[in-house]
Amino acid sequence: MSSQVIPLPTVPFLDLSAMHAQVAGPLDRAWHEVVASSAFIGGPHVERFEREWADYCDTAHGVGVANGTDALTLVLRGLGIGHGDEVIVPANTFVATAEAVALAGAVPRFVDVDPATLLLTAEHVAAALNPRTAAVIAVHLYGQMADMPALLEVADAAGVAVIEDAAQAHGATWKGRRAGSLGRAGCFSFYPGKNLGAFGDAGAVVTNDRGLADRIRSMGNHGRAAGAHHGHAVVGTNSRLDGLQAAVLSAKLPRLDAWNDARRAAVAAYRDRLDPDGAELVTVARDATPVHHLAVVRVRDRDRVREVLARRGIQTGLHYPVPCHDHDAFRRFADGRLPVVEQAAAEVLSLPLFPDLTRDQIDRVCAELACATTPERRAHAV
Ligand SMILES: Cc1ncc(COP(=O)(O)O)c(C=O)c1O
Incomplete structure (x- = not known):
């Protein structure tokens, strides 16, 4: 009798199917509501998710954008960072962090990371600061926040902004304070595999700075001045959160x-x-x-x-x-x-x-x- 080799089942790297089964009802209702209202760009689902996400992150304002890369780029542009500026970026990150700096017209200044956590440290920032430094991007990689109080101390003393790249850290905390709530702004990606994932590309910025939130909202909507459909105040771009994606994110957020x-x-x-x-x-x-x-x-x-x-x-x-x-x-x-x-x-x-x-x-x-x-x-x- 020939012995048959039974192959072992594969352990997948990522399997989202059980998560989606748990929210099948709310997802179904959400999609039907968006389709029935035709609110595909902007509208009540986007406004609702922006509010919910800002609350979840303990921040005053939330702005939905098209993806996490745009979130970072728009924050940099919204802070007036561009040509001639340097932004300190840990070299251990997804390239999008550096890409956003280059897209804003600034120079990414790559630095090393802590050998135990593989995250940016205040010491690396202090060593890289120079008169051209305009901002630091703290990347909360793998789901763990970098030491924001220490980073803020060094950056504040130098008068430069700390931006949080929290694309991998939805809900992470440092001494109880939420990712995205400690720096000038927190940038999130809702790429499908993220801890909170959309059904396509999506992103958001959270901040306590009202002016910055308004500028990002305007820039992401073709530079429209607030409330003006035909008034374009600045050269913007198209980076808006879809109604369908916002509805998916609201349906998943309670879990x-x-x-x-x-x-x-x-x-x-x-x-x-x-x-x-x-x-x-x-x-x-x-x-x-x-x-x-x-x-x-x-x-x-x-x-x-x-x-x-x-x-x-x-x-x-x-x-x-x-x-x-x-x-x-x-x-x-x-x-x-x-x-x-x-x-x-x-x-x-x-x-x-x-x-x-x-x-x-x-x-x-x-x-x-x-x-x-x-x-x-x-x-x-x-
Ligand atoms: C650390 C980090 N920053 C930025 C991004 C960019 O996000 P998106 O793919 O939504 O543009 C990602 C996405 O993988 C990321 O992991």
Whole structure:
């Protein structure tokens, strides 16, 4: 009798289907309402979500925009930052952070990050400040906030703004204060895979600065002056949040905290089960309560480990295998080597993570990772 090999089920990197099943009713109603009202651009659903998102982030104003990149670009432009200015950006981020600076006409000044959290620190900012520095973008990467009080102290003393790139940190806090509420403005992406994701591209800016919110709203709507359909006060762009996306986001928002709790529980389970000699999760700072957009470990021989996991049905991601300053698009802004970011780029590996990831799936990932990272276990498993 021939023995049949039963393939192991794949553990996906991300699976949104269970989340969407949980909000199927509200999503259905929301889409029908938007279609019935034809409020596709602007209108009550956008206004409602802007209010809800500003409240959620503990800020006075929320402005819906087309995506997270635009959120950053519009904040920079709204603060008058552009040609001749430098903006300090951690090199360990998605390129959109640097892209926004370049799109605004300014120069991204890439800096290194903390070796434990892989986030921007006040020391790196202090070392990079110079008379051209106009702003600092604190990127709350992987779902963990950077140390905003320390960053604000250095930036305030130098008279430069701190902008929060909170695209991966919906609901994260630092000593209880929400991501997006501490700097001049917080910028969010609602790309479908984010902790709060739309059904397409979407983004928002939150701020306590009324004037900045008004300027961003105007610039994102072709530079229209408030209330004037045919009066274009500044050269703007088209960066508006769709009614359909706003309705989806409002339908999902009541579940966000529960989904973030589930992510925290999944990462705690990873922490319990992972062998730190083989794979170590990125450190969480004492004052941070992260929302774990990503579960990032550091491993030796990362590309081989990733390949072994893929063969065993474990999907993983890389955030980010190339530091910003090493991309062709941004090399001209590079200013020396950044050893921590460069080493991290070779070691980081993002494990499967989503609110409905099961304990069995986590056990499987940890067991496969242990085999892939420990030579003796690997030999035993063959
Ligand atoms: C840290 C960070 N900043 C900015 C962005 C840009 O957001 P979007 O893709 O919505 O333009 C992303 C999206 O992946 C991100 O992760």
